[in-house]
Amino acid sequence: LPEKVSFSAKPYAFTFPSDATALVVIDMQRDFLLENGFGHIQGGNLTNVQAAIKPTARLLEIWRSFGLPVVHTREGHLADLSDCPSSKLVRQAAAPGNKQHVQVIGDKGPMGRLLVRGEYGHDFVDELQPHESEFVIDKPGKGAFYNTRLMEILQKNGITHLIIGGVTTECCVTTTLREANDRGFECCALTEITDGYNPSYKTASLDMVYWSQGLFGYVGSIDPLIEALK
Ligand code: TIU
Numbered sequence: 001l002p003e004k005v006s007f008s009a010k011p012y013a014f015t016f017p018s019d020a021t022a023l024v025v026i027d028m029q030r031d032f033l034l035e036n037g038f039g040h041i042q043g044g045n046l047t048n049v050q051a052a053i054k055p056t057a058r059l060l061e062i063w064r065s066f067g068l069p070v071v072h073t074r075e076g077h078l079a080d081l082s083d084c085p086s087s088k089l090v091r092q093a094a095a096p097g098n099k100q101h102v103q104v105i106g107d108k109g110p111m112g113r114l115l116v117r118g119e120y121g122h123d124f125v126d127e128l129q130p131h132e133s134e135f136v137i138d139k140p141g142k143g144a145f146y147n148t149r150l151m152e153i154l155q156k157n158g159i160t161h162l163i164i165g166g167v168t169t170e171c172c173v174t175t176t177l178r179e180a181n182d183r184g185f186e187c188c189a190l191t192e193i194t195d196g197y198n199p200s201y202k203t204a205s206l207d208m209v210y211w212s213q214g215l216f217g218y219v220g221s222i223d224p225l226i227e228a229l230k
Helices: 046-051 053-065 086-091 150-156 169-182 199-214 222-229
Strands: 004-007 014-017 021-026 070-075 135-139 161-167 186-195 218-220
Touching (some): 021 053, 053 070, 053 161, 169 186, 186 222, 199 218
Parallel strands (some): 070 135, 186 218
């Protein structure tokens, strides 16, 4: 690969150093993507988030073929929930009379205890399992920098630029992108490899990233990136 790779994006081309850029895949876990997972139980529509799996696998395959770094994040909590603030637990408690929203973090679902580390539902979907050499960040919050070693790992590996995907756009993806931007990383989200539970939230979230000459970063597409990597 050339020292610098550039591809068209909004608000203008994203240029990244090929030796200092990581692909960050946020929370592609069964609990957010599959039926009877945490997101589904919360009322999330799975159609769009599931559509992000294939393009993510495609980009990962190409990214890996160049030996470039990959970070996978996983949202979840310790078995005793001591790392889950009450604000997060309470928010997701069932409202009286609300049949849809009946289970909270730590409750037992068909894929194990919801968002609890080590449970089947907490792990990545089969198509997007990390490789041995890749980084896995277990995070208790929406943002991947809060209470994790992500900053240390990126710095240690000389990473300055991030290509970002995952679920959900409106929640953990853009929270992480905003955290990264505050910490000095140049960030580009890719439309096809991120999605959420509400199409209008995805659009608004990504629009907010790049408006005002790239307020938080860039938004691009996988095809121009893949073309630029050839
Ligand atoms: N609730 C929701 O939309 N998402 C999360 O809680 N986590 C992530 O976005 N990964």
